[in-house]
Amino acid sequence: MISPKKYAKPAKIPPKGFKTANEFFDYVFRDKEMIWMGQNTNHLHQDTEIMDAMVDCVNSREYCKYPPPEGFPELKSLVLKDLGLSEEYDILITAGGTESLYLCMNDILEPENNAITCDPGYLIIDNFASRFSDQVKSVPIYNEECGYKLTPQLVRENMDENTKLVSLIDPLNPLGSCYTEKEIKEFADIALENDIYLLHDITYRDFAREHHLAAKYAPDHTITIYSFSKIFGMAGLRIGAMIGAPDVINSLRSILINDLGTNVLAQAGAIAALRSKNEWIDYIKNQTRANQKIIKDVVDQVEGAFLPVYPSDGNMMAIDISGTGIDPVALTDYLLERKVFVRQGSYTSKLFGDNYIRVSFSIPEYQVKIFAEKFLEAVDALKPL
Secondary structure, three states, rough: OOOOOOOOOOOOOOOOOOOOHHHHHHHHHOOOOOOOOOOOOOOOOOOOOHHHHHHHHHHOOOOHHOOOOHHHHHHHHHHHHHHHOOOOOOOEEEOOOHHHHHHHHHHHHHOOOOOEEEEOOHHHHHHHHHHHEEEEEHHHOOOOOOOOOOOHHHHHOOOOOOEEEEEEOOOOOOOOOOOHHHHHHHHHHHHHOOEEOOOOOOHHHHHHOOOHHHHHOHHHHHHEEEEEOOOOOOOHOEEEEEEEOOOHHHHHHHOOOOOOOOHHHHHHHHHHHHHHHHHHHHHHHHHHHHHHHHHHHOOOOOOEEEEOOOOOOEEEEEEEEEEHHHOOOHHHHHHHOOEEOOOEEOOOOOOOOOOOOEEEEEOHHHHHHHHHHHHHHHHHHHOOO
């Protein structure tokens, strides 16, 4: 029997009533009536350019061929143009942002190094970092004093001579907090002064009111993680990218997994998505902001509940229910039984998971209103007597 690796901790724990995480996700995926607020996916696209491009790719049977191993040149150029970065930057197309994160951790970290992350955050980053380094410093940021985000001051307080990488999820999953230009410049200064790397995960960038790239201030010390899963509504197609200085990307080339390229259909859709972005992005941003206002209004009605970050600069937010006495797991189970899929806090936090649930809101408005109704129902049903 093969012994499990010491770092192989389950990233997804199945809810009550399901034997495995896969069984649970199959259940929610197949339920066509389920309101999908648990994975920060985007269900608001109405135009068909992205879908049509993939259908054309199928009809032409282009999927019979392997694509270029690092991505179609047109797609790479479009991503750089979308970010306002010059062709001097190098880029690799990957099978989603998660693969990009794994490859970066693999390439940058050695056993003697440590990485700085935050809690709450995207816990798979901690999982990946622990596979290649002896220590992950997960800094608690669930408080108003630091603005519910990892600050430059907190990084300076927690780094040491073995720190090699700082992970910035910007905007932050699950809270929706985002960095100012001043903060990004300070992070860049830290990277330059200490010869360390910034892993800038900008998956939710396009939902933000304002966003700044660390790559513009520390180009040789930043790897930018780009995803088509959220604003482009392509989560199931698994496509993303890594962008950085040529020397950094050359190093990453040596450990690429997909040496035969990323899904051809996904790349066709991604090209169409970037070409058409200006035609639909305002609608999606405006709708998500209106949707989170609906959630804010209903949370304000519940004594003991509040939004740590509002407005959110992502397409998700945390609802703190610690003052209600309600268990987040009980609340998510209650909503799931009523076909509303949200996440308990423990999915994104080891320290503060008992405080909140996470909900995403890039879904049709009528579904957000159903959530609001069911949330109030759940509070009445579950609050302690």
